[in-house]
Amino acid sequence: NAGVTQTPKFRVLKTGQSMTLLCAQDMNHEYMYWYRQDPGMGLRLIHYSVGEGTTAKGEVPDGYNVSRLKKQNFLLGLESAAPSQTSVYFCASLLTGVMEGRTEAFFGQGTRLTVV
Amino acid sequence: LAKTTQPISMDSYEGQEVNITCSHNNIATNDYITWYQQFPSQGPRFIIQGYKTKVTNEVASLFIPADRKSSTLSLPRVSLSDTAVYYCLVGDPDGSSNTGKLIFGQGTTLQVKP
Numbered sequence: 001n002a003g004v005t006q007t008p009k010f011r012v013l014k015t016g017q018s019m020t021l022l023c024a025q026d027m028n029h030e031y032m033y034w035y036r037q038d039p040g041m042g043l044r045l046i047h048y049s050v051g052e053g054t055t056a057k058g059e060v061p062d063g064y065n066v067s068r069l070k071k072q073n074f075l076l077g078l079e080s081a082a083p084s085q086t087s088v089y090f091c092a093s094l095l096t097g098v099m100e101g102r103t104e105a106f107f108g109q110g111t112r113l114t115v116v
Numbered sequence: 117l118a119k120t121t122q123p124i125s126m127d128s129y130e131g132q133e134v135n136i137t138c139s140h141n142n143i144a145t146n147d148y149i150t151w152y153q154q155f156p157s158q159g160p161r162f163i164i165q166g167y168k169t170k171v172t173n174e175v176a177s178l179f180i181p182a183d184r185k186s187s188t189l190s191l192p193r194v195s196l197s198d199t200a201v202y203y204c205l206v207g208d209p210d211g212s213s214n215t216g217k218l219i220f221g222q223g224t225t226l227q228v229k230p
Contacts, residue, residue: 043220045218109158
């Protein structure tokens, strides 16, 4: 059971380039999330999805797009990368609806992105 | 979504008990309180979750007073490996009242010293 897997783990982009980060989960979770974390800061929600085919904006959505074509995958796209998007990106999926209201988010190992 | 407030940082020494308090004055009836731990260069991981009174597991205890406007994460006898960022989240597990958002905030950086 791999849990949540992010691809790639590291990437360096030039300003203006585009790229897609892939998040895959094998736990059949409905909810998935993309966060960014800057040095010394907490996690900020970029976009999220509550099910296949659905997406919604989080706290800092500008400059990013997402897609959830398959339940197990959540893609984060940067159409024209900027230095301000240099950050560590985390994907998560959420276990919900189990006994006694227990929910638990499972995170990937992160993608370290540098835009030069 | 209920807004949470927690201290930015805390220091402790090995072997001490650490209590981190989170304020959530506008917590909703259906909201649960969840704590996560994040080590450097890793994603957060779930520690504990509760609705009221006290919850205990092998890692920590969570104390929630009757008015539920705050909660306290208690880490017994911390070690150097407990140095991490701790996040308090408040929300409805089923998403019926919060549309599925999961907001983490800045968290509390705990530094455990020898």
